[in-house]
Amino acid sequence: xxxxxxxxxxxxxxxxxxxxxxxxxxxxxxxxxxxxxxxxxxxxxxxxxxxxxxxxxxxxxxxxxxxxxxxxxxxxxxxxxxxxxxxxxxxxxxxxxxxxxxxxxxxxxxxxxxxxxxxxxxxxxxxxxxxxxxxxxxxxxxxxxxxxxxxxxxxxxxxxxxxxxxxxxxxxxxxxxxxxxxxxxxxxxxxxxxxxxxxxxxxxxxxxxxxxxxxxxxxxxxxxxxxxxxxxxxxxxxxxxxxxxxxxxxxxxxxxxxxxxxxxxxxxxxxxxxxxxxxxxxxxxxxxxxxxxxxxxxxxxxxxxxxxxxxxxxxxxxxxxxxxxxxxxxxxxxxxxxxxxxxxxxxxxxxxx
Ligand SMILES: *Cc1c(COP(=O)(O)O)cnc(C)c1O
Numbered sequence: 001x002x003x004x005x006x007x008x009x010x011x012x013x014x015x016x017x018x019x020x021x022x023x024x025x026x027x028x029x030x031x032x033x034x035x036x037x038x039x040x041x042x043x044x045x046x047x048x049x050x051x052x053x054x055x056x057x058x059x060x061x062x063x064x065x066x067x068x069x070x071x072x073x074x075x076x077x078x079x080x081x082x083x084x085x086x087x088x089x090x091x092x093x094x095x096x097x098x099x100x101x102x103x104x105x106x107x108x109x110x111x112x113x114x115x116x117x118x119x120x121x122x123x124x125x126x127x128x129x130x131x132x133x134x135x136x137x138x139x140x141x142x143x144x145x146x147x148x149x150x151x152x153x154x155x156x157x158x159x160x161x162x163x164x165x166x167x168x169x170x171x172x173x174x175x176x177x178x179x180x181x182x183x184x185x186x187x188x189x190x191x192x193x194x195x196x197x198x199x200x201x202x203x204x205x206x207x208x209x210x211x212x213x214x215x216x217x218x219x220x221x222x223x224x225x226x227x228x229x230x231x232x233x234x235x236x237x238x239x240x241x242x243x244x245x246x247x248x249x250x251x252x253x254x255x256x257x258x259x260x261x262x263x264x265x266x267x268x269x270x271x272x273x274x275x276x277x278x279x280x281x282x283x284x285x286x287x288x289x290x291x292x293x294x295x296x297x298x299x300x301x302x303x304x305x306x307x308x309x310x311x312x313x314x315x316x317x318x319x320x321x322x323x324x325x326x327x328x329x330x331x332x333x334x335x336x337x338x339x340x341x342x343x344x345x346x347x348x349x350x351x352x353x
Contacts, residue, residue, distance in 0.1 A: 002338045003313040006137055006165060006290045006329040012189040013333075018245040019238075028238050037237065038229035044240050045229075047247035052167070053254070054198055055174050061222050062235055062243075063195040066164040068217060069181035070094045073129070073160050074101035076212045076219035077179065077203065080128040081105050082160075087112045088136035089319030094162060095131070112139045113282040116147065128206075129158045132177075135166035137186075138318040140278070140292030140327060141285045142166065148176035158206055167196065168250075169289045169332055171257045178203040184239060187289060189333030190246060194239040197222075256332050263339065264288035264330050270343050274350040279325045289330050290315075297323040303349055310345050 003010050022028050030036045045060045054060065063069060074082075074097065081104030084095035091109075098105040110116045116132075130151070135142045151159065152175075160179040163172055169187030172180065178200040185192035199219075207219045215221070216232055225232045250256060268286065271278055271293060279292035295303070300317065304326055307314050315327030328342070 001311050001313055002341060004328045004334070004338075004342060005313055005315045006186065006327050006331070007183065008185040008192045009329045009331050010189065010333050010338075011191055012246055012249070013335075014245070014249060015190065015242060018242050021245070022238055022241045025241070027241060030237070032234050032237060033230055040237075040244060041226075041229040041231075041240060044244035044247065047244055048196070051247045051250055051252055053171070053174070053252065055200075057201050058174060059199050059204065059223065059226065061197045061199070061226050062231065062240060063181075063197050063217065063222070064193070064236070065195045066162060066181055066183040067097075068195055069162075069179075069197050070097045071101065072197070072217055072219055072222070073131070073179060074098045075215055075217075076207050076210065077158065077160070078102045078105075078129050079210050082129040082131055083108060084131045085110070085116050086131075086133055086136070087114075087116075087139070087141055088133065089138035090136060090162060090164070091131075091133035094133070098131070112136070112141050112280055113285055115144055115282075115285060129160055131160045132162070134161050134163040134172070135170075135287050135289055137165040137290050137327075139280065139321055139325075140287045140290045141280050142170075142287040142289070144284055145173075148173050152176040158203055166287070166289050168253070169256065169260050169330075171253055174198070175200075178206075184243060186329075187331050188243065188246060189331060190239060190242050194236045194243070196243075250332070260288050260330060260332065264291065266339075267291050267328065267330060270346075274347050275353070276346065276350065279321060291328040291330055292317070292321065292325045293328065294321070294325045300324060300326055303346075306349060307342075307345060312342055312345055 027036050084107045086092050087110045095107045159177040161177045163180050164182045165186045167182035180198040182196050184190040184194045212218050213220050221232050276293050279294040280286045304314050317325035
């Protein structure tokens with residue numbers, strides 16, 4: 001079976017071999033306060049920062065998921081109501097959780113075929129943290145390059161970005177935001193079960209001002225442990241091991257991103273020349289890493305079923321687009337041969353219509 005599911009998604013081919021090596025190395029049986037664990041943590045963070053080109057003064061933490069980051073941000077970084085700018089299900093869910101955990105979080109939603117409006121200045125002034133979804137996995141949109149830079153220049157708010165389905169697949173403008181997070185089961189090409197959180201010195205400063213330390217996953221408590229290359233709770237050591245291996249293996253992010261861009265352009269070209277309709281009509285709003293295709297519920301079912309019979313898993317639609325779309329992950333771990341196989345299948349399907 002080849003899978004184009006946008007998370008959990010295809011893992012890098014080498015993961016099988018690394019799993020074996022992980023067992024043989026003994027580190028996955030080691031205590032998470034031991035020297036061998038701490039050394040691995042330090043190496044993993046250093047490899048990640050180097051391959052993804054993360055600014056030296058930003059800190060990297062491993063947590064259990066992207067969803068956990070919604071909670072960490074709400075409890076440790078929001079003291080004045082946050083503003084959530086979103087166009088799809090993940091951004092909206094993040095806002096809803098934040099509303100449960102804090103009071104007064106507000107939302108500014110925009111149409112998936114539009115780009116979020118600037119300037120926001122009047123709306124920004126009252127809020128401390130602005131929450132954005134870099135790549136909205138539910139509908140296949142992404143914030144255009146340059147948007148975060150422009151937003152950054154509008155004020156001195158903390159900016160938090162859900163980059164779950166784009167981090168490690170595209171170049172991110174790190175300096176234009178303070179909190180970035182993702183899960184490893186998407187562009188990192190790893191088995192599910194860990195989140196990566198990357199924070200700026202300004203975010204750390206804010207966390208210190210707020211001083212929240214009531215939870216096992218309070219940001220300050222996480223940080224205190226990571227400064228010693230440890231974690232507040234027993235972590236997913238295996239996933240950290242695998243992440244280290246993958247970060248050693250992959251090309252620098254600029255090269256990975258170039259491949260993502262070329263492949264996504266190829267995908268959109270392929271779809272339009274084979275009479276498939278991308279869910280997102282506005283080209284400027286389209287994601288490079290998650291491609292959503294729309295059709296009638298009947299056709300969507302038919303295509304997914306036929307794909308499955310051909311050994312290919314397509315991503316289901318998500319949220320309100322559940323029945324009227326399927327999604328194709330364009331993540332780095334997917335091979336050219338796999339893409340060619342899916343395109344061959346889709347072209348055949350189109351020909352039969
Ligand atoms: C997948 C995804 C999440 C949730 O990730 P978990 O690992 O399940 O916590 C959150 N936001 C976006 C944009 C996603 O794509």
